[in-house]
Amino acid sequence: MDRRIFLTMPWLLAAGRVRADAAYARVERGAALVFPRDHGSHPDFRTEWWYVTGWARDADGADFGVQVTFFRNRPGIAEASASRFAPKTLLFAHAAVADPRAGRLRHDQRAARAGFGIAEAAEATTDVRVDDWSLRLAGDTYVARLAARDFAFDLAFGAREPPLLQGEGGVSRKGPREAEASYYYSRPQLALSGTVTLDGRARRVTGVAWLDHEWSSEYVPPEAQGWDWTGLNFDDGSALMAFRMRARDGGDLWAGGALRDAAGNVRALGRNDVRFAPLRQWRSPRTGFVYPVAFRVDAGPVSVELTPLMDDQELDARGSVGIVYWEGAVRALAAGRPVGRGYLELTGYGGPIRL
């Protein structure tokens, strides 16, 4: 899935127009992913991210949405430079916490060129850091540590199941053209535990989370307006990832997903297996943009309603990086009954994502 926050990073937008002096690696069908090597970074590819979203509940029973992302970009410039500062690899990190009592998102970000041990993305396994923000995989547990402007995370995400390879053995198509694809695997049903510090108060939390690791050198189809994506951990142990690319004319350009049941059987969903039907609109009081914050999602045998933890999970990053989108914690309801928790991402509602 070429989704997400990294698009808020203008480096990427720019990179599309650049004639790169680097020869990027291509996503090849049939190449098997090997772990733990493929938990690590793939600097030959243009872009890569580790994306953690989850629900956390504190001792008082209050729910939070938490999100931690590390993003690697190879802009393809200064490849010949001898300098240790050469911007061959750029690293970004983004974190947000959705607190229904605050009614809005808190978020913060870090950006750096890789080097000097200050910002690095290891190739051996997941071990990525930007300044004092880090995400590391030790054994079967991911640990995220970061201190943002007005919150801090010290969270562990325990994996109980092997990685869920998306698409065709981990090669996920994004658009009508063959090249529009990525290597993509997910870690659903991660056991979340640790500390979330809000307003100076550290809270012990537990919950369930989802990790995506994706890398590629190609980009979303040029005719895309934006996309809708969701990753859901069902209470029964099953998990669903579904996305659709929206065309500029309003129709669906591409869609896909994967469903894993509690026993670990995976079913890949094709472009005709996934449908997103908006149920409710929410207008941002800040930007005036209108987001369909509640959906009916039909994905293969699954049919759920998504309702947000809170309506206002809009991220306005126009001041820094020039894009506005909605990324938030959602509950999955079946027949009006909560059956799961996950994240929903809506982009392109404030105008087409420019590539």
Place this chain on the structure above:
Amino acid sequence: MNTAVVQAVLGGAFTHQRGRLALSVLAIALGVALGYAVALINAAAVGEFAGGMRTLSGVADLEVRGPRGGFDEALYATLARDPDVAVASPVVEVDARIAGRDDALVVYGVDAFRAAAVTPALVGAADTALDLLRPGAVFLSPAAAAWLGAGPGGTLTVQSGVRDVVLAIAGYAGGDAGRRFAVMDIAAAQDAFARGGSLSRVDLRLRPGSDAALARERIARTLPPGVVVAAPRDNAATTERMSRAYRVNLNVLALVALFTGGLLVFSTQALSVVRRRAQFALLRTLGLARRRLVALLVAEGALVGAAGSVVGLAAGYGLAYAVLRVFGADLGAGFFRGAAPQIAFDAWSALVFAALGVAVAMTGSFAPAREAARAAPAAALKAGDEQQAFARLRSPLPGLVLLAAGAAATRLPPVGGLPLAGYGAIALMLIGTLLLLPRIAALVLARVPAPRAFAPALALDQLRGAPGQASVSLATIVASVSLMVSMAIMVASFRQSLDDWLAALLPADVYVRAGPAGDSAYFDQRDQQALAAVPGVARVAFLRAQALVLDPALPRVTLLARDLPGDDPEQRLPLVGETLPRRAGDPPPVWVSEAMVDLHGMHPGARIELPLAGRTWPFVVAGIWRDYARQQGALVVERATYVALTGDRSATDAAVWLAPGVTPAAFRAALDARFPEAARAALSTPGEIRALSLAVFDRTFAVTYGLLAAAIVIGLVGLSSSFGALVLARRREFGVLRHLGMTRRQVGAMLATEGAAISAIGLATGLTLGFVMSLVLIHVVNRQSFHWSMALSVPWGSLAALAAALLVLAMATTVASARQAMGGGVIRAVRDDW
């Protein structure tokens, strides 16, 4: 106050002598204009500079910097991980020579990710954010763009080594900061300017709650030698301090102009009061209180001052504007390079200088006013009393005390880096001498043999009989002549010393500089070999210039690593004083400039440590040399030593001795043929360097020359006024002498003799005082301001010519003003029944 009274007192003052009044106004205006212009230029330059520094240092709490050539970039990683540091922003700073121009532009290589959080002004405003990282992209400050006449879409070509680097201008940076600079990616800067592995500075933003002072202290301890940590404002203060002495000197010149303006007001008012003496006496008899009369006359002076101030402020603004446009903020002295200051009306300094102008004029008119008010009205009403006006001979004690105090003040150290005591000494000497003038005149006149001719003899009698009478005239001459002479001797000494220094410093036939500006140009070892192999070259000596931080509170000092003759390394240095013989076992020698002695306390024989290549090395101070080029201080070491310690074999300059019969032009041709890259290098002969240096010198002192001329004009006008006042006061005396049978010519001859005597005494006193004051300027003011010494060199020829011209002018002035004052029959002045 009653308007009729005001009119009665002031009436006549403004109608009878418009010319002189206008001159008084102009004299005050000149002082105010100069002072205000200097203040405006300084405010513009320093403000712009400090503002620029603020912009450029952004919100950094601390700044880590080292030698000009940089320090190991590994330090960045250490600093970035420091527990107190929130953001560490590495910077590579290069003074890049602009290709095809004898000028340089500061290029900052930054990591935009880091700079955005610390120094946002150093992040370019990119259409395409990736341009911020693109190796060939550069962002110009608007001032730099205007200066270069280039903008986004264009290119900027700079010199690195002896080769060109072409950069694409991708946009602007720095917002509306008036400083000239360019920004590019740090990696690109390291690559383009061969600064791989090194940084010039790291800007630090501390975590909230960190104690900046403690953090600074702790970080300072971890830094390698030669690298320091300081608060950014300290750097601004350092730069400010560097130029302060120069600015204070300009301000003092303005005050001198104001002072002479005050003297002119004094003499004009004295004349005008004498004219209206009877009028005042009458008013006093009619009941005008003494205090009110004084107040009115001082108010009259204030009016002159106010008019002068208004004219002066307007002129000062215009002058500042013109100077900034034509010369730049430092009048070409080179302190504020890179700043493009904008002038702004400064109400506060306008007020200060207007007040100064008015105060000076009021002070100038106070003495004559008191004199007028003190006179017994009855006596003043009767004829024949005018002669009393200036006729008191005071005790010499105050004058002698002031002179002694002035002499003592020359021994005092500078105050806050400024030669305030030196200026005080000059002021004390001047005022002391002015107070002693009647005594001096009496002493001199007593030794003049009586002339045979009647008129000169009578003139001498008059001067001997009333030595106090001419003191105002004398004061105007002495003040203007002494100030002028002291400046002239100082400037001449400076110029001669500079000339000698250049001659000592430039023994070779041709000098080749990798780049005439900036620090981005250099010769690498291959270039050096190529240069030495050019046909016609007998010998080449290379020099590597480097800048080191020795004290975080002071600007960087220059380290010059020079190829010196092995047997006698000191023959090439313009040494001052004794040098230390070299002893076995001593560390390598370093020769320090005078500023190093004053600012860093490095005395011959001292063992010092210099931070080179991240380590400290012991050196022994072997001698002191004179350096007019680097006010902040410079050190010379042998290049072999430098290369051995640092491994840095590059060179910035080369001195070339040519084989017999090879001309510099032939050398240039051979150089171009054998070593084409050297086309970018600047080639000059000692003669050209000397001519250029002296031209810069003369331009810097142009202001001084202008002020000297103004001082002379003001002095002569003051002489005319005061002498006119004297003649006017003595109209009846001349009438009587005419009655007794003196011809008009004899009266004229008498006055001419008096004028000549006053002028000669004034000139002689002024020359003597000026000579003494020049010694104070040279040995105290200059040394304390700029930390360099100079040899006294008196321009006897021009001084003699000047003195002769002044004598003639002064005599002509006295005769003319006497004739004017005697106009209308003096005979009728004797009429007693008025």
Place this chain on the structure above:
Amino acid sequence: MIRLDRVAKSFPGPRPRTVLDRVCLDVARGELVAILGESGSGKSTLLNVIAGLETPDAGTVVVAGADLAVLDDDALTAFRRTHVGFVFQAFHVLPYLTVAQNVALPLRLAGCDERTAAARVSAMLAAVGLAERAAGMPRELSGGELQRIAIARALVHRPQVVLADEPTGNLDPASAQGVIALLRSTLQAEGATGVLVTHSRTAAASADRVLVLTVAGLAPFEGRLS
């Protein structure tokens, strides 16, 4: 010694003023003539005309045998230097010269050698009774004494004519009396002719002849003197 024939003098200006209108005067050698007149009647102008300090608009002036009309400024100055002595109302003793130097001024102007001059100055100072003040400065002297110095100065170079303009004007009656007596006696002793302009009848009383100057011209004074 002094002959004025129909001398006229007027001062130009926005309101031209005729000061002397065809004035005739004859003064014999050794005679002391007093001229009385109101302020502004032209007494001082008359004296200036006699001294060659003012050139009359019309008429002839012959003093000590010289027709002043034919002399240029330098010649007139030389004439004054040798033939005329002045006594002023405000004394006009130069403050920066000693008493003796003041008295010696006319002699120095005439180029007299120093020894002769010194002797003559001592004699004159003795004659006016101020020999002991020779080295003193004028500021140490009283008004009467200053005027006696002035008289000594007026006669030191043996002029044929002495012109005195209100010599008692600044003096108290007692000093005035002494000064007039001294003027009279020294004039006689030196054989000089004198013209005394005054508005004091007491002062005029000691003259050989008293005239009065009015707009109509000079006429013998008919009133009572003191």
